[in-house]
Amino acid sequence: MGRCCVPNCRGNYENGPKVRLFSFPREAKRRVEWQRAVRRSDVDVRLFKDPKVCERHFKSEHLRTTSTYTDCDGRTIEAPMKLTRLTPDAFPAIFPDCPSYISDSRMSREEPELKRKRTENELLQKAIHESQAAFQKEEKQYKVCNLRELISRVNERPNKKFWCTTACETCLIVAHIEAALQAPEMLVSVVVTEDLSVSVYFKCAPLVSDDVCIPDKVRDVRVLDNLLDSVERYCEKKARQQEDKVGGVLRLVLFLLDDICDDELHDDERADALIFLKEQCKLLTKKSSGVRYPARAFSF
Template sequence: MTVPLAHVRLRPDAVPSKFPNCPSYMSRKTARREDPDSKRARIENAALQKAIAESNEAFIRAREEDKVNSLSELANHLRSQGMKFWDVIERNERLLLIHIVDDEAPWLKYSVCVKGDLSVTVHVMKTAVKKLGANLCVPNIANSKRGMVELLEGIEKWDGDLMYNSVAEICEAVYC
């Protein structure tokens, strides 16, 4: 006695018509194990690419933070540095950084002027200079907060390096 099945079975040599891509599905290649050296190289390359991308992002972020956008921003940054050698004065679209020698009659020894267009001029006793000594060059534009701090620290260091700090030595260093 035979009873028909609820679901018809396929014969072993039959190809089902309800699954059109069955032969290609059945013939798919199986995954192989990746070679340890190539896997290590792939992982190292991915880590290197990630580190390069993070480094580029950090560089761009640091450059944007260092950029000078306005005189008031530069003045606030220089005030936050806590420099005792320089006095910061903001007025009439100018930022003045001055060093006053406190003698019997105080006098202005160094002045750095940053104008509204961020152009920079440095004066030593009323004489404009573009270079102090052999190493310290004055930038034309104040486009970097770090650059301005380095300029001011360089002038302060140059002032400290003069042996007797006499007017004659300063004039000799400025005019050579």
């Protein structure tokens, strides 16, 4: 077991504290920095084969006790390290019980490049901690473990115009209901069961579409929000397609009526009836309510 070469330090000596030791850097520039920091009056540190400095002489920001990495979801994970390590810009700076020529003055200042690296490392560590705090806050705010928590979170969120929500002990149902000629009709529904499994139905049949990605389970309120938005867009697309289909049929009918009206083989009464039918079709093709019938359409 090695010993600390700093004057008056008892690190790893008999009856001294058991400490983690660090060898001088191999890089010439940093090695000179350490040699200037650890000056001894009795011997030249440069003559030592493998001089070491213990952890007691480094600032806390220069000691790494955890490691971090970012997973595929962009989350930064921090885990404790088995052994303490030094940051790349670390240098001996704390000398308790040492001679004044070490404690009071250092022959060299912290070089600009080392200072820049140290500052960047401090900013990086700060950003990592802030990111972890934000992630933990989001986890607490949006994650759910059971159906009861999901229902509670849904009730706390603003109501969506498109959806109606109902809940019971066994499931959560979010549905869109449309007015019909007779009874209201459930157009689409999203059902979350006790185990947080999800099913989506369109007109009472399971929804299968490349436009809607249906998760197996909902363990995050944001997942449910994204699903509802996706289903709503799907319904709007279907409605536009239906309008286009009806419009196409009406335009075909108008074309045929025009063709019949141009035929001189019908009497005046039939001609008036055809004109009325044409005006009806034109009215159906208009979205606005500003369409008016010509007086001739009411004369038969």
